Amino acid sequence: MTGDSHTLYYSSIGQQSHATILDHLKNRIGVHIASPPALLTLVGQAPTNKYLLSGLVEKLRGVPDADFGLVDIYGLALAARLLVPNNELRISSYDLKISNQRFYTDGGQQPLPIYTSVRHEIPDSAGKVESMARDARFTTKHFDWFQWFEWTPYEFFCEELDAGVPTWAVGRQWDAGHGKWRENGFALPELRIPLMMGIWGSAFCATLSHYYKEIRPIIKASGLGSLDALLTGKNEELVKVHPVDPAVIPNFALGLRDKLPATCPESIHHATHLQLMDAGMANNLPIYPLLRPGRDVDVIIAFDASADVKGDNWIKVTDGYARQRNIKGWPMGAGWPPSTNTDEITIQQLDEASQASSGTPANSASTSSGYLPPNNKELGYCTVWAGTKEENHEYMDDPPHSLIETAADDHHLAARNAGIAVIYFPFLANDAVPGVDPLKAEFMSTWNFVYTPEEIDSVVALARANYGEGRERTRRTIKAVWERKRAGRWEREEEVREFERRVRVRRGCGDTGHWDHFS
Structure with missing residues (x-):
């Protein structure tokens, strides 16, 4: 299941029933999540505004230096559509925290939900490999990668850092493994699910490289080979640019230099916040x-x-x-055979679609989306x-x-x-x-x-x-x-x-x- 369906399943709305979830979706997603009248009504009037906006208010007050951006608004819009029952009255605040989902999993009655996101680590000149930098004969390349973070009802964890915090403590600031108390003597409450839903579904935070990958078959099929060659040659630069900033939460790894693996990137020891986005960026x-x-x-x-x-x-x-x-x-080696997933096949399919729309007969030697070169076997259902x-x-x-x-x-x-x-x-x-x-x-x-x-x-x-x-x-x-x-x-x-x-x-x-x- 996706993050949104997990959230519904472990809630008073879904009631751990797929049939109930489907009925709920039929009643709720006939309206666009960004429809102004519907969204403004839910966030501007009681009782829905109290539940939907509480997480944003807590984040703004508890972490005043944290950015508030498009991902937060997106999460709010998702929650307004998906976490509000059809009568828009009987909302449960218990449904809005991941840690509360342990009520369903403590006894092993239900599967453990695991929500994921990634942080894009982009080394700069300060991240050079010493052994390479000492010898001018070598050219040092700074490859980017994605660090995976996971939520369960019990912990927020990063395998690469070999560290995490209890889920009920996600969102508060940390120093050397200790939560920092606010001036009023209280700790920030756990960040609520509407904010998390924005992170889990923020595919629009993709890099320019990801965006170009989506449209590349169209560019190549249009005969713009020179443009494709130019943009493909710039991939190392495109892969490091995010047109839309990811969401941020406080970095729990600050002050833990001596306790984290030596392989941790230097940036993790200085970043006050973790920039997190849809894990689909990596896989x-x-x-x-x-x-x-x-x-x-x-x-x-x-x-x-x-x-x-x-x-x-x-x-x-x-x-x-x-x-x-x-x-x-x-x-x-598991996965689709190489011959079934080439750009050439995608381009051929687009050509056939173009020919069909213009009334030109398509090549009879090939078929539609199931085209494969001879003597190759694609995967089945x-x-x-x-x-x-x-x-x-x-x-x-x-x-x-x-x-x-x-x-x-x-x-x-x-x-x-x-x-x-x-x-x-x-x-x-x-x-x-x-x-x-x-x-x-x-x-x-x-x-x-x-x-x-x-x-x-x-x-x-x-x-x-x-x-x-x-x-x-x-x-x-x-x-x-x-x-x-x-x-x-x-x-x-x-x-x-x-x-x-x-x-x-x-x-x-x-x-x-x-x-x-x-x-």
Whole structure:
């Protein structure tokens, strides 16, 4: 689920029922989130204004030097549409704090929600690598990267910093691991969900490089090759520019230089605030927190509703993270085959669409959005890969991964050294739901915020049809992993029983007995 749907699910509005959430959305998102009359009514009149504006007031008073920008307003508009019931009266303040969601998760009755965002680290001249800078023969490049931050009902944490704070303390200022008290003797309350929703959904905070990636196929298809070459050549500059500033919250890592990993960037020790944005800037599939050491995830079910599931290939992007973190068990090489996600195919599709609209017959050798070069196989509605925990051999770049296609392949899941099983569901058009294509339907665009009840039903029908294509494979995969885990548990229990048996025998031999007889 996305951050917004998580928030609804763990609220008095959603009531942990997907059917209830869908009914709520049908009543609420027929109006644009930025519609002035509707938005101004909710933020200007009681009782909704008290709940929606309280977080903004607390932030402005408690952190007066924090920026208040477009992301905050966006979060407020989202909350006004999604976190207000249809009667616009029965609002619960309990729904507006992430830490309160532990009410649903403390006993393990519900899955743990994990919300994500990223901070864009852009090294400058002060961040030069010393070993390189000492030798003029080398040219130092300052590569940017994204630091992942995660929220749960319990903590706000960054794996790269190996540090975090309790979720109920997010928003207050920190010094050397201690919260700073305000002049009135009180601490700032936890930043509320409307502000967080703005961060989780702030795709518009993308870099100029991201923006150009969206329109590049159109530029190339228009024959503007020289313009494309110019802009592509400037990518190192474009990737460092954010036209819209991200949201900020106080930096909890200030004063912790001696306690943070040596790999932390220098900027983290000086920035008074963390600039956070939509984690889709780094990977549209929030898989990385699941790979965090200690979570020991066995199966990941990834539902990919990206604008271009083939071209973005977010499953494949995870390989770099796994290498960087030395994560064992990730199925390296999983993802869309290279031949199915090239710019050339995207451009050809645009050409065909242009020819069709002008009345010119399209090339009969190719098809529509499903075009593939001969002898290449694209992914279907459900694909399963299994990683391995075995070490690389000298002649191998990556440990082998297995594509689980039939029941005969399940032995890869049952192997003692089996790693993570990834079950991948890309959001594709399905003949079972005619007329609904995520790549073509305008209402399914990333930038559309208004849906009719019929459109919501069609999206849900497509999701159900696609899941139906892989339901049995999913069940089979989970069962195979469960059986492997069970067999391992039985083996460990048998080892314990055998040890206890030997101890009893040892005691029966008296104090002069020798352990050598029982080893």
